[in-house]
Amino acid sequence: MVRAVPAWLRGLAWAFVVLAGLFLLGPLAVVVGVSVSENQFIAFPPEGFTLRWYEKALGTREYVEAFWLSLRLAVVVTVTATLIGGAAAIALSRGRQAGAMETVFLSPLLIPTIIFAIGMLMLWSSTFGPTSFATLWLAHTVVTLPYVIRTTLAVLAEADPFLEEAARTMGAGRLRCLWHVVLPQCRPGLIAGAFFAFNISFDEAVLSLFLRSPGHNTLPVQIYGQLEFSPDPTVAAVSTLMILLTIALIMILDRLLGLNRFAKA
């Protein structure tokens, strides 16, 4: 198909792709640049090379505590969202009136996070008092659930429904069938969903900002606070570590499932 495209247009297309790439990745590259610059102030292009800011970031209690909080939160959110979302997706894939139910389950994607965030804050404060780790856990699980459901449903849509029927006629009970037939079929979807859930929870800033309690700042909230008041190259070092984590996640996802899946879709 590309061959039928005039040469001048192909050249233009290449230039466009390069510019779009610069636009999309430039801001990330700039952060990495600042994090290794010897300049005391935030400036670009960087001067020299140093790992001093990383040392300083790893020695700053606020960042380290925020990192552990974000990690703990992302892990429990991933586990709960994958379990609950996986179960819901299996039920959705069988349902006859799945359309309406699917909209219900995907609705957290449609309602802006900020609206849900203040609702959550108001409900929690009036029923349980001050917000805590549990508030963040609940809120993050709600927003990550649709991702697990979507990826699992996509895999189940391609699965062979007769496999389950075959297992049943061969005498497997419902639970055995679920465990030995349905669950293995869901696996790629569950893995992809878990990755997205982890990534979203770890990076999420809006819910965490509204629902934060003293001493409970996640890493993005900690970075946000620094950026609002006095950004220094240490924030760039922490941000770079977050970018590296994203790259690592994408690479692991590619290893486990192959990104081809997403490129084809």
Next chain:
Amino acid sequence: MTARRETLLLFAPGLALLALGFLLPILRMLMLSVVGPDGITAVHFARFFQDSYYPSILWRTVRLSLIITVLTAAIGFPLAYIMSRVGLRLRLWLVVMVILPLMTSVVVRTFGWMVLLGRSGPIASTLRDHGLVGRGFSLMHTETAIVLGMVQVLLPFMVLTLLGSLARLDPRLEEAARTMGCSFLQSFRHVVLPLSLPGLVAGSLLVFTLSASSFVTPSLLGGARIEVLAASIYKSVTQTLDWNFAAAQAVILFAGVALVLIPYLRLTARHG
């Protein structure tokens, strides 16, 4: 155990989570927006519209979101089209190019823009070196900064939505148009564009709602003076501690978003 009961059991935890963690919070917010010291009242909404301050924030939010949506579509459409027409290997790299920023925290991406647009950033210093602007020039805390940052943040959503509809488009249709004597641009205009219109509209509606409700990027790049609706809600919640008013503003945002979401849902339901 019957099939029905099994399905219900599988649904139960998800439904309970959504009821407790999603439906109730939203109901609570709706309720707070209409209660006052003596029962039900519309005073919080009236306050929003009593002078031009808050309506101007609302108007800025809508105006910026429109600009951001148009720019995102203008960049996203050609990018998605190119992605749908290149080989699988190159497409994979381009998907990574789009997904990597998408999966990076918005806070980090906004930081990148703060560096790029700031006083000691490359844009300001290049302009200064050529004598085009004065010493204190910086793009930070301008509407331009918000637009630039937001287009980068939301471009992946547009590209991925469009890629879905463009990849399903049968390339033979284009080939047919070409063999019948259409030029590339003619076939693009008469075949590709009309067939991918639902995807373009769906992507635009999605970008518009995300843009209208975004908080982190506009607050950091726009600063305290250039306020958008989401930032004003945050201020009411955390600084003035007027939660009823915050809820009323959120309902206004919610209503605006719902107006845009209904056509979005119709479109995506029809086209998958």
